[in-house]
Amino acid sequence: MSISVIGSGAFGTALAISLAHQCPVTMWARSKEHARVIQNDRKNTARLPGVTLPDQLTVTSDMEQAAAQDTLLLAVPMQQLRRVLTEHTAWLTPRTLVACCKGIELGTGVGPVAVMAEVVAQTRTALLTGPSFAHDIARGLPTALTLACADSDLGRNLQQELTTANLRLYRTRDVIGAELGGALKNVVAIACGAVIGAGLGDSARAALMTRGYAEMQRMALALGAQRETLAGLSGFGDLTLTCTSEQSRNYRLGLSLGRGERFDPSVTVEGAATAHAVYVKADDLGLDLPITRAVVGMLDGELTLTDAMAELLARPLKEE
Ligand SMILES: NC(=O)C1=CN([C@@H]2O[C@H](COP(=O)(O)OP(=O)(O)OC[C@H]3O[C@@H](n4cnc5c(N)ncnc54)[C@H](OP(=O)(O)O)[C@@H]3O)[C@@H](O)[C@H]2O)C=CC1
Numbered sequence: 001m002s003i004s005v006i007g008s009g010a011f012g013t014a015l016a017i018s019l020a021h022q023c024p025v026t027m028w029a030r031s032k033e034h035a036r037v038i039q040n041d042r043k044n045t046a047r048l049p050g051v052t053l054p055d056q057l058t059v060t061s062d063m064e065q066a067a068a069q070d071t072l073l074l075a076v077p078m079q080q081l082r083r084v085l086t087e088h089t090a091w092l093t094p095r096t097l098v099a100c101c102k103g104i105e106l107g108t109g110v111g112p113v114a115v116m117a118e119v120v121a122q123t124r125t126a127l128l129t130g131p132s133f134a135h136d137i138a139r140g141l142p143t144a145l146t147l148a149c150a151d152s153d154l155g156r157n158l159q160q161e162l163t164t165a166n167l168r169l170y171r172t173r174d175v176i177g178a179e180l181g182g183a184l185k186n187v188v189a190i191a192c193g194a195v196i197g198a199g200l201g202d203s204a205r206a207a208l209m210t211r212g213y214a215e216m217q218r219m220a221l222a223l224g225a226q227r228e229t230l231a232g233l234s235g236f237g238d239l240t241l242t243c244t245s246e247q248s249r250n251y252r253l254g255l256s257l258g259r260g261e262r263f264d265p266s267v268t269v270e271g272a273a274t275a276h277a278v279y280v281k282a283d284d285l286g287l288d289l290p291i292t293r294a295v296v297g298m299l300d301g302e303l304t305l306t307d308a309m310a311e312l313l314a315r316p317l318k319e320e
């Protein structure tokens with residue numbers, strides 16, 4: 001088996017580093033100059049500073065070279081996935097494609113696995129998700145992730161292939177559950193960052209995490225996910241990490257909203273687009289997602305945090 005990582009951001013670089021400790025890995029960067037600098041310096045200073053690349057990791061901007069491997073991990077932002085696949089379809093089929101992004105596509109309301117299956121014909125698809133910060137993986141710290149694949153045999157093979165000394169992979173066939181857990185937890189993390197940023201306290205955060213988890217379940221179960229998947233690494237596990245750590249960009253965006261500070265728009269924050277995509281989808285499904293609605297309102301500048309909290313607290317009292 002041979003592996004390529006498509007995308008040389010923080011997460012792609014971290015995965016490539018971990019995997020390259022056990023087999024040769026190729027990492028693709030869209031910019032020729034970026035690929036040359038990372039390959040020569042043995043560092044990705046722009047996206048993942050402070051970590052040295054192992055010798056078995058080769059960086060290239062040549063998609064034909066990168067796509068020549070058996071298994072391709074796609075580590076680009078969710079809203080860019082369709083574009084990357086469309087631009088390089090000729091090289092990507094027939095391959096095994098493993099999406100490593102977390103989010104729901106604006107406009108279609110689907111997750112990364114559906115996008116891969118739609119754009120690249122005859123492809124075998126899977127998803128790698130779960131609680132893990134790129135810096136932790138790259139530094140060799142222990143991490144447990146979920147490999148979701150509808151095909152049991154392929155899932156087993158990928159689980160073996162992608163498990164490393166510090167990445168322990170669990171397996172599920174519930175792709176939609178794993179996708180939605182990883183996507184929806186980012187929306188809740190923005191809300192949690194906002195309450196902490198505004199000084200509303202840890203009790204308010206615990207309430208939001210718990211009721212946010214109820215929202216995640218409501219949406220995911222309506223779309224055919226299994227409850228156990230939401231309770232696993234890809235759902236509850238990642239929700240816990242992302243809502244409690246300043247390493248999370250989604251949480252940091254929330255902190256900025258709560259503090260009334262500007263946030264760098266170039267930073268990848270998947271929960272922002274996903275909140276909008278989920279809000280539309282929930283409306284189509286007739287689902288009530290008050291925390292998602294509050295996040296959308298704050299992101300669009302239509303609700304202050306004070307108004308959002310007032311709306312949440314004024315909702316009719318009900319059974320848990
Ligand atoms: N960072 C983390 O800790 C984790 C991230 N993830 C997920 O991984 C995904 C990627 O995030 P992350 O790596 O952190 O993001 P980064 O912002 O660090 O990097 C994004 C990468 O995608 C590339 N890219 C963006 N648009 C395009 C495009 N149109 N064509 C080709 N390449 C493109 C960027 O290229 P360029 O450098 O040229 O701009 C960059 O290499 C997200 O879905 C995120 O949720 C999952 C778990 C952990």
Ligand SMILES: O=C(CO)COP(=O)(O)O
Nearest residue numbers: 130131132133248249250
């Ligand atoms: O998904 C992540 C942790 O599992 C990374 O979180 P952020 O995208 O918020 O940084």
